[in-house]
Amino acid sequence: MGRGISNGVKGLTLVEILVVFAIFGLLLGSSVVGLTVLRGGADLEAEARGLSRVLELARNRTIASEGAARYGVYVDTSVAPHRYVLFQGDDYLSRVSEEVYQLRDTIEFGAVSFGGGQEVVFNRIQGTTGNPGSAILRGKADPANARTVYVGSSGAVEIDSGAAPNDDDRVKDSRHVHIDYTRNPPIDTATEELILDFGTATEVIAISDYLAGGQIVWEGTIEVDGEEQKLKIHTHVLNSGFDSQFSVHRNRRLNTKPLSITLSGDITGKLIEYAADGEIISGGESIYVSAVIPQ
Template sequence: MKLIIDNSGLPQNYGFTLIELLVTIGILVLVMGMIMLNFNFFQNQSALDATTQEIISALKLAKNKTLASENRTSFGVYFENDKYVIFEGDAYYSSSPNNDVRIINPSLKVSAVNLGGDRAVVFDRLSGTTADYGTIKIEQTSDSTKNKTIFIDSSGLIALAASLPDDLNRIKDSRHVEFAYDQNTQNAGTLSLFFPSAGITQDIDYQSYLNAGKTQFYWEGTINVSGADQKIKIHTLDLTSSDATFSVHRDRRYNTQALTINLDGQNLINYSATGTTTRGTSIWAGEPMIQ
């Protein structure tokens, strides 16, 4: 601000100088830019979350239509970079008048579809199973590190996992396994860890390890079996009122005992002493996916 002393000896205010105005404008532009960046970040993240859930809903809708034998045919979902299509029949035809085309938010894209070499998943009548199991990856067009992956297994179970890094060259083993469970577990009672070689069962109060909203389960502990500590961590990647995706950490470098994991009597997953995993006998348990 420019001050001038007149003949009376009192300072006179003649307003801001040009430099002061430019500095002020520069600060305002910088602040507004930061606000817009944060707004765009949250807007894009919200779009990613919403679109992923919409795709999961579309997949479940196609599966349910198939199980209901609607129009006495199968249903499936076809994916392109900027859209996905719910269709009738055993194969996708772009010219079909019955196609339900859904456009993806322009800030997002379907970046990878791994469904047995095809871009469509079709569910089988009566069983709801599929031969087109695999993954669908959705990411932000401006930042590929912001992504979500949807898993579909051969039983027809559909689940969302946390965003995964592109680490296809990583050596994978059974220390980290994910699987879907197509049942509501928010009111489950007991998670049981059974070590058959020693006949030891560790019962875990499932409700005690749910968060307040019952949208996440997390348990970690050490169990001594025949003199050897078995370190296990079990948590959910996704938990809703209709299904859940479990992640089990059992590092075979340290765990030496065979293990069976059950939830309220339903067999979820089994480990051999060497760490080989097999799908649980429960009809709602999905195939273990080694991460």
């Protein structure tokens, strides 16, 4: 009898110990989650202020005519972690110098659009810009926790808080399109060309001349029948295995001619084709295009 009671007490004590450890584990887990959220919120505020300060620095340097040059900021989401770059020059591609700012590992960029692109450049004397727009910063662990940094046409920089916009509610059209492209063998960046066919004019772009940070980055103005056509073509993914992703920016206000884009190394068809009004006539005629996605 005594031995039975003794064993019962020992068993109850063991259960109690296990319960205590379980409660301790739950409390510890809750504390870790809470600290992670708090850290993410603090990091988000710091990054939003940091981006705002760098944008204002670029504007102030331009107004002061440092180096008799213009300055701008380019947002780079093609690397991990994301980063932004303060540069001297009329655009990022032709930059003379740069200062790189890497985001904390808890923060990333969401939607970025400065005049339809990922860079904003300020004009001398008054500090205005032809690339007004915004960049959303958000927490990786909590994407709904976001801050939006705005740049107005006057060059003024503001920070607004709020949830990141729902992607399903955002208006998507052919002004900005992603093209998923998978080819074996992959794109030969040393020899292949992008061919822009406007019907009455053709522009050939040597990929090797427009590589930056391991990606294709091209932006230009082509005159077609006396009218300027302004485009930007770059990649978010280039030859990751056999996969690439092209990004095409074609603002309808700045483009009035039909356009088709092909790769010289792909004889199976076009990457994409636009009508004069900007509507997509065909997307993914090439057998290597798996998806054409309006942004």
